[in-house]
Amino acid sequence: MATIRDVAKLAGVxxxxxxxxxxxxxxxxxxxxxxxxxxxxALNFKPNTSAQSLSSKRYNTIGLWGTxxxxxxxxxxxxxxxxxxxxxxxxLIITDGERNSPNxxxxxxxxxxxxxxxxxxxxxxxxxxxxxxxxxxLEKEFPNIVLLNNKVEAIASKSFAFNHYQGGFLAGQxxxxxxxxNIACITGWLDTEDANLRHNGFLDALNASKINIHKDLIYRGxxxxxxxxxxxxxxxxxxPPFTAIFCANDQSAMSAISALxxxxxxxPNDVSIIGYDNMNxxxxxxxxxxxxxxxxxxxxxxxxxxxxxxxYGADLEIDYDFKVNLIKRKSVINLNNIKS
Numbered sequence: 529m530a531t532i533r534d535v536a537k538l539a540g541v542x543x544x545x546x547x548x549x550x551x552x553x554x555x556x557x558x559x560x561x562x563x564x565x566x567x568x569x570a571l572n573f574k575p576n577t578s579a580q581s582l583s584s585k586r587y588n589t590i591g592l593w594g595t596x597x598x599x600x601x602x603x604x605x606x607x608x609x610x611x612x613x614x615x616x617x618x619x620l621i622i623t624d625g626e627r628n629s630p631n632x633x634x635x636x637x638x639x640x641x642x643x644x645x646x647x648x649x650x651x652x653x654x655x656x657x658x659x660x661x662x663x664x665x666l667e668k669e670f671p672n673i674v675l676l677n678n679k680v681e682a683i684a685s686k687s688f689a690f691n692h693y694q695g696g697f698l699a700g701q702x703x704x705x706x707x708x709x710n711i712a713c714i715t716g717w718l719d720t721e722d723a724n725l726r727h728n729g730f731l732d733a734l735n736a737s738k739i740n741i742h743k744d745l746i747y748r749g750x751x752x753x754x755x756x757x758x759x760x761x762x763x764x765x766x767x768p769p770f771t772a773i774f775c776a777n778d779q780s781a782m783s784a785i786s787a788l789x790x791x792x793x794x795x796p797n798d799v800s801i802i803g804y805d806n807m808n809x810x811x812x813x814x815x816x817x818x819x820x821x822x823x824x825x826x827x828x829x830x831x832x833x834x835x836x837x838x839x840y841g842a843d844l845e846i847d848y849d850f851k852v853n854l855i856k857r858k859s860v861i862n863l864n865n866i867k868s
Contacts, residue, residue, distance in 0.1 A: 530571035533645055539567035542641075542669025587647040588618045590835060593640055594654030594676075595625045602808060605828050612832045616840055621646060625657075637662055644670060649839040652676050652831060656721035672838045674831045677722060677824075686838075688831040688848065692722045695820040695852040696729025699774050699802050702818070702854055704737050707863030708772040708800060712745035714759035714784060716776035723751075723776060726804060730774055742768040749780050756780030760787035771863065772800040778807040781817055785859070796861035806855050815858035823850050 536546045541560060548556050549564045556564075567573070590613060610620055623643050626635035636658050643651065650672035653663065660680050667673055667683055679689040703711055713730060716723030734741055744766045747759035756775060760783070763773065775781035781803030785795050795801050795815060803810060806821035826847065833844035 530568075530573040531645075532573075533641070534571055535564065535567045535573050538571060539563040542666070545669050587649050588616075589646075589648050590618055590620050590650050590652065590832070590839070591643045591646070591648035592620060592622045592652040592654060593625045593643055595636070595657045602824075604808065605825050608825050609828055609832045612829060612836065616836060616842070618649070618836070618840070621648065637666070640666065650674070650835045652835065653678070672835065674835045674838075676828065676831045686834060688827050688834070688850070689722075690822045690827065690850050690852055692725035692852075693729035693732075695804060695822065696726035696731075696774075697733045698729075698852065698854050699726075699804065699820055700730040700733030702856075703772045703774065703800065703802060703860065704733065704739065706772075706800070706860055707866075709739055710745075710768065710770045711739070711741055711772045711774065712747070712763045712766075712770040713741065713774040714747045714749045714756055714763075714776060714780045716780075717750045718748060726776055742766075744768055745770055749776060751777045751779060753779050753783040756783035757787045760784040761791070764788070764791060764793070770799065772802070772860065775801065775803050778803040778805040778810050778817060778819055781819065781859075782809070782813055785813060785815075785817075796859050800860040802860055810855075811857060813859070818857045818860045819855050821853050821855045823852075826850055 532546050532550075536542055539546070539560075541564060545556060545560060546564055549561060592609075606620075606622075613620060621643065623639070625643075626632070626639040640651070640653075651670065652674055653666075654676040656678040663675070663680055664682055667686070673686060675683070675687045675689070677689055679687040700711075711734065713727070715727050718724055718727065731741065745763060745768055747762050749755035749759050756779060759780065760773070763770065773784055775784055781801050785801055788795055788799055793799055801817065803817050803819035804822075805824075806819045810817040810819050827850045830847045834846050836842045837844055837846070
């Protein structure tokens with residue numbers, strides 16, 4: 529028996545487009561309408577209750593899609609999202625999405641379509657891994673989407689993001705203010721926009737003070753504990769000396785502290801560490817981790833409220849202002865206070 533997905537594939541359109549044809553809601557060009565009708569006839573497609581539910585938004589389900597590069601949403605943030613959905617009797621489906629690759633250039637879109645096929649009234653696209661072109665194409669076919677921790681100007685009202693450039697700049701400036709001039713870093717996943725922004729902000733802070741980071745003191749990480757640990761060991765084996773490391777997220781910073789400790793390097797007396805994210809556990813490391821705070825829960829609440837408004841006709845208040853700030857703890861030492 530043919531499915532809505534089969535119709536979309538044969539017609540060369542998205543699932544959302546087929547659902548709009550079935551429901552009669554939303555704009556579809558005459559050319560596209562003809563393609564969809566021809567595909568339904570060729571496949572002898574009969575709309576079932578699932579297809580009708582998709583077109584009339586009666587799944588009462590929201591999907592959350594992200595890949596390995598998206599980072600981690602902690603339990604508290606997910607709980608906040610679910611509490612926002614509860615008054616509307618809406619459930620949340622979370623999936624690990626596929627990333628595009630040379631061998632599978634459409635892997636991300638296919639995994640999103642699979643999530644839609646499970647029955648979602650709307651989608652949270654988490655992170656900046658999905659290319660902008662794909663996002664805009666998806667939004668045309670399935671308008672009920674919001675971007676979490678990503679911004680696309682063409683759909684700015686559906687985008688919720690932080691100023692990661694400012695966050696990286698704050699981290700670099702804080703190390704400089706504390707007298708550090710020989711600074712290393714463990715980056716995030718640099719083929720994503722947010723990782724590049726925080727990295728470039730960090731480098732620009734150093735460049736503004738005429739401090740150049742040695743190329744051998746930049747380790748390309750991927751936000752994982754493993755890369756934070758490996759990166760610290762790599763940096764210790766480099767010839768250029770350093771007194772501080774900027775880690776692109778708290779997970780990398782925590783494992784960096786562990787790696788340094790295993791080599792007899794004291795944090796912060798020998799090497800200072802600054803992280804990024806302000807995870808719940810960051811204040812309980814030894815020493816407590818200095819980091820850049822990003823208000824993830826506040827952003828997630830506004831994103832899900834926007835999606836509720838889109839899907840269910842609500843009029844919830846939306847916020848787009850998510851300021852990043854420095855959290856000073858004990859993992860950075862002030863070299864200016866140390867007499868030579």
